[in-house]
Amino acid sequence: MASSGPLARSALLLVGAVVIHVGLLSHMTPAGVVIDPLVVLAVVGGMVGGRGTGASFGAGCGLATDLIVYTPFGMSLLVLTLVGCLSGIIAEQIGSAARIARAAAAAALTAGGIGLFACAGWLLDLAHVTEAPIVRIAIVTALAAFVAHPLVERAVRWALVIRPRIVTGREGRSRGG
Amino acid sequence: MARRAGNRRRLWLRLGLLVVTAIALLTLDARGSGGVLDTARGAVLDVLGPVRTFGDWVTGPIRDAWRGVVSYDDLEADNAQLRGELAEAEASILRVGELERDRQELLALLGARDTVQAIPRITARVIDAPLSNFERTIELDKGHRDGVRNGMPVESGHGLVGRVEEVSANRSRVELLTDPNFDAGVRIVRSGDDGLVSGGGPDRDLEVSYIELETVVIPGETVVTSGFAGSTFPAGLLLGTVTDVVPDAVRGAQRVTVHPAADLTRLRWVQVLLYEPDVPEPVIVDREPGPDAGGGAS
Numbered sequence: 001m002a003s004s005g006p007l008a009r010s011a012l013l014l015v016g017a018v019v020i021h022v023g024l025l026s027h028m029t030p031a032g033v034v035i036d037p038l039v040v041l042a043v044v045g046g047m048v049g050g051r052g053t054g055a056s057f058g059a060g061c062g063l064a065t066d067l068i069v070y071t072p073f074g075m076s077l078l079v080l081t082l083v084g085c086l087s088g089i090i091a092e093q094i095g096s097a098a099r100i101a102r103a104a105a106a107a108a109l110t111a112g113g114i115g116l117f118a119c120a121g122w123l124l125d126l127a128h129v130t131e132a133p134i135v136r137i138a139i140v141t142a143l144a145a146f147v148a149h150p151l152v153e154r155a156v157r158w159a160l161v162i163r164p165r166i167v168t169g170r171e172g173r174s175r176g177g
Numbered sequence: 178m179a180r181r182a183g184n185r186r187r188l189w190l191r192l193g194l195l196v197v198t199a200i201a202l203l204t205l206d207a208r209g210s211g212g213v214l215d216t217a218r219g220a221v222l223d224v225l226g227p228v229r230t231f232g233d234w235v236t237g238p239i240r241d242a243w244r245g246v247v248s249y250d251d252l253e254a255d256n257a258q259l260r261g262e263l264a265e266a267e268a269s270i271l272r273v274g275e276l277e278r279d280r281q282e283l284l285a286l287l288g289a290r291d292t293v294q295a296i297p298r299i300t301a302r303v304i305d306a307p308l309s310n311f312e313r314t315i316e317l318d319k320g321h322r323d324g325v326r327n328g329m330p331v332e333s334g335h336g337l338v339g340r341v342e343e344v345s346a347n348r349s350r351v352e353l354l355t356d357p358n359f360d361a362g363v364r365i366v367r368s369g370d371d372g373l374v375s376g377g378g379p380d381r382d383l384e385v386s387y388i389e390l391e392t393v394v395i396p397g398e399t400v401v402t403s404g405f406a407g408s409t410f411p412a413g414l415l416l417g418t419v420t421d422v423v424p425d426a427v428r429g430a431q432r433v434t435v436h437p438a439a440d441l442t443r444l445r446w447v448q449v450l451l452y453e454p455d456v457p458e459p460v461i462v463d464r465e466p467g468p469d470a471g472g473g474a475s
Contacts, residue, residue, distance in 0.1 A: 022225045023232035026308050027240065034310050052188045059195045066202075066214075067221045069309040070343075070350065073214040074202030081195045121311065124203075127357050127378055128313035137310045 009159040010057060014064050017041055022068065032133075033140040037152075038065050039117075040145045042080040043109045044152045046087025047102065049160050057160070058084020072124060079120050083113040103149035110145040111138040219345030223320075226347055229304060230318075293413045298448045299323055301331075304348070313356050313379065315339075315444060320347045328409040330402075330450045336415040336438025337402065338447055349449075353441055354416070355379055361410055364403040365419070365433070368392050371403045374416065374435065380442070382420060385433040392431065394422045400435050411452050 017037045025035050042061040046054025062080030066073050087109050094105055114137055121129025145152075157163070206214060245252070301317035319325050321344050329341045331351050339359065342352040352359055359376040363385055370392045372385040388394060398419040404412025421434035 018225070019228055022308065023228040024236065026229070027232050027236040029307075034307055036309065052184075052191060055188070055192050055195055059199075062199070065309075067218050068225065070218075070312055070314060071309065072203055073206040073218070074199045074204075077202060078196060078199035081192070081199060085192055117311070126311075129311045131378055132311050 006159065006161045009161065010060060013041070013155055013159040014038075014060055017061075018064050018068060030144075031136060031140050033137050035141055035144045036065070037148075038062075038076075039080065039083065039113045039141060040106070040110055040148060040152055041156065042084045043087045043106050043113060043145065044149065044156045045160070046084040046089075047091035047106060047109070048153060048156045048162055049088065050092065051085050051088030053160060054084035054086075054088035055081050056084070057156075058082070058087075071121075071126070071129070075120055075124065076117075079113065079117045083109070083116060086112075099150065102153070103146050106149045106152075107142040107146035111142040114138040114141055215343065219343070223345050223347055226318075233304070293411055293450075296411060297451045299325070299451065300446060300448055301325075301349075302446055303444045314342060314350045314352055317341075317349045317351060317447065317449065318347070319449060320345050320349050322346050324451050325349045325449050326451075326453060328453075330410050330414060330452060331447050332414060332450065333439040333444060333447050335440065336417060337410070338439050338441065338444065340409055341449065351447075354383060354437060355381060355441060361416075362403040362405045362408050363400050363416055363435075364412075365392070365394055366399045366401055368394065368398075370394075371405075372433065374400070383417065383435040383437060385435055386430060388431040388433050390424055390426070390429060390431060394419055394431060394433055396420055396422065400433075409452075409454055411450070411454075414450075 021037050025037060029035075038061040042054070042058035045057030045061070049057060058080040059077055061084070062077035065076035065080065069076065087106075090105065090109065094101070097105070114134065118129060118132070118134045202214065299319055301319040301323075304316040304318055315338075317325070317331075325341055325344050327341055327344055331338045331341060337354055339351045339353040339356070340361075341349050343350040354361070354374075354376055355378060356376040357378055359374075361374050362371060363374045364371050365385070365388065370388050372387045374383050374385045377384055385400065396419050400416045400419060402408070402410040402412060402414040402416060404410060415438050417435040417437040419433055420436045423432045423434075425432050
């Protein structure tokens with residue numbers, strides 16, 4: 001019963017993200033790019049929850065994407081599982097960095113996630129994936145991830161029931177120099 | 178130390194399980210046995226249909242205003258071009274009317290009927306909201322309940338757009354004719370030569386193959402569907418015009434490039450032709466009972 005909390009909350013967050021994607025973001029396309037909130041969620045899930053939770057959370061995001069997008073079923077599941085796990089590994093290297101550094105890392109990882117998706121499309125010989133303007137998609141989605149990071153991080157912490165690490169005065173002073 | 182190693186093992190196990198699941202789903206989908214997966218996807222999209230429509234209704238005015246501000250110059254240029262085309266069209270109406278009368282008379286003489294015009298059709302709205310940057314199809318707001326079936330041709334006012342690839346209760350997905358997987362039998366109107374058209378990818382022209390080297394093909398010629406027996410398209414649907422012809426001596430055929438008549442980037446409304454090709458009936462051989470049949474056993 002103790003683990004049903006994060007599971008139910010994560011499911012609720014995913015449903016919310018899908019509704020926002022379908023109802024709002026698919027209609028607003030800056031520079032002709034559809035911003036995919038599920039990629040950003042997978043990245044932040046990995047950064048907040050670590051590699052293991054990131055992989056599972058990314059898998060959830062991938063499955064949700066597979067259910068609404070007409071790419072080969074399982075492709076998003078595969079890519080976002082890896083994205084979540086890699087985000088966790090990289091976040092462990094970064095440690096508890098400043099908020100802006102975390103947002104920048106999330107943006108970079110989101111761009112990497114788009115690149116990984118394109119690589120998967122290339123491996124599966126999907127012309128419509130490889131011929132898409134990958135660089136533009138990566139840049140716009142990364143910018144969106146950077147801007148939305150504080151909100152998404154808070155939502156993911158709520159879903160995974162992870163309290164923000166409170167930096168004590170002494171710790172803060174020692175970090176500052 | 179042992180706990181850490183255990184955690185690491187559990188992580189790899191979890192990751193491996195997820196990756197294997199994803200690969201299994203990909204394999205199922207690639208082998209075409211993803212019926213359940215497609216049904217699940219169709220059901221989810223049907224459930225989300227009202228959300229999409231509501232989002233379109235809410236964001237429509239904002240998008241239109243933004244487009245008006247950002248692409249004002251383009252709109253002005255389009256307007257000027259359309260005015261020119263309108264004047265040209267008005268001038269040709271009389272000529273077309275005359276030709277149409279001649280055509281109807283000839284059809285009446287031949288006892289033939291105009292098949293394309295006789296096909297019932299329904300108008301559908303294109304859902305102008307792709308859910309991904311990597312989709313190659315368009316979605317319509319009409320589905321199985323409206324009579325739409327897999328394989329039905331879809332056209333705009335200008336020409337063929339593609340064919341229905343997937344249908345759920347309230348919506349359908351259309352494979353555009355520019356898709357690399359798209360192919361159809363076509364006829365070059367002037368010469369009457371038949372070929373096979375295939376998509377060249379997004380925003381690219383189409384390519385017609387199997388046109389003999391001896392056939393004279395001139396840029397600007399009209400290309401229509403040939404409607405061979407069993408084809409998903411009826412004969413006579415306008416596809417586009419020839420833009421380039423390159424003889425390929427190695428293959429012993431010409432490579433004909435065709436520009437689609439329909440503007441696939443600005444589709445708002447389309448028509449689904451409720452056309453289902455006649456499937457040839459199986460030939461039943463009525464055998465005469467032979468001398469060794471029937472009473473031969475006794």
